[in-house]
Amino acid sequence: MTEGDEYLGEYASVYSIVKQTLPLLLICVILGLLAGVVLGAMESSLEALPGLLVLVPAILATRGNIFGAFGSRLGSALHQGLIRPELKRDNNLIHSIAAALVEGVIMSIFLATVAHYVILMLERESIGIIPLIAISLIAAVVSGIVLTVFIIVLAFAGYKRGIDPDNITGPIATTVGDLLAMIALFMAAEVILGVI
Numbered sequence: 001m002t003e004g005d006e007y008l009g010e011y012a013s014v015y016s017i018v019k020q021t022l023p024l025l026l027i028c029v030i031l032g033l034l035a036g037v038v039l040g041a042m043e044s045s046l047e048a049l050p051g052l053l054v055l056v057p058a059i060l061a062t063r064g065n066i067f068g069a070f071g072s073r074l075g076s077a078l079h080q081g082l083i084r085p086e087l088k089r090d091n092n093l094i095h096s097i098a099a100a101l102v103e104g105v106i107m108s109i110f111l112a113t114v115a116h117y118v119i120l121m122l123e124r125e126s127i128g129i130i131p132l133i134a135i136s137l138i139a140a141v142v143s144g145i146v147l148t149v150f151i152i153v154l155a156f157a158g159y160k161r162g163i164d165p166d167n168i169t170g171p172i173a174t175t176v177g178d179l180l181a182m183i184a185l186f187m188a189a190e191v192i193l194g195v196i
């Protein structure tokens with residue numbers, strides 16, 4: 001047994017990993033289907049806001065990437081004792097939260113800008129760069145804040161119960177992130193439709 005095996009102990013066994021992740025993965029499947037239902041409900045918004053559909057897969061992937069990494073950083077910090085599983089002011093936690101939210105804002109602006117120009121290069125109609133950026137930003141901020149809180153609570157609660165946060169934050173970050181991003185996109189699209 002190596003030093004790493006001793007450190008991880010029960011966390012490293014196949015049984016432990018499957019026991020911790022399988023129920024969560026089943027829940028994630030259901031939440032993923034709900035994200036699809038939200039996308040289906042957005043049909044009229046997608047028709048009324050040309051170009052919005054191009055943003056959907058990119059926003060979902062970005063949300064999962066950013067907050068999957070956030071969950072991993074959180075799990076590593078908990079294992080290393082850099083963050084305690086308490087809802088108290090902690091500079092390491094604050095910096096990690098800020099990084100995830102700032103990355104979300106930067107990427108949402110980038111995605112909307114690229115989406116707008118790709119749509120134009122394909123000679124398709126676009127609602128314009130400003131509405132696309134507004135929708136993308138609103139969705140990023142709303143889903144990012146909710147997802148941040150959710151991941152922190154999940155990681156802390158799991159860690160306190162002996163569950164490896166790395167086993168649970170990744171699937172949750174991607175699946176709940178998809179659902180929250182779809183809901184936030186839908187809300188943002190409705191807001192922009194009301195303004196345009």
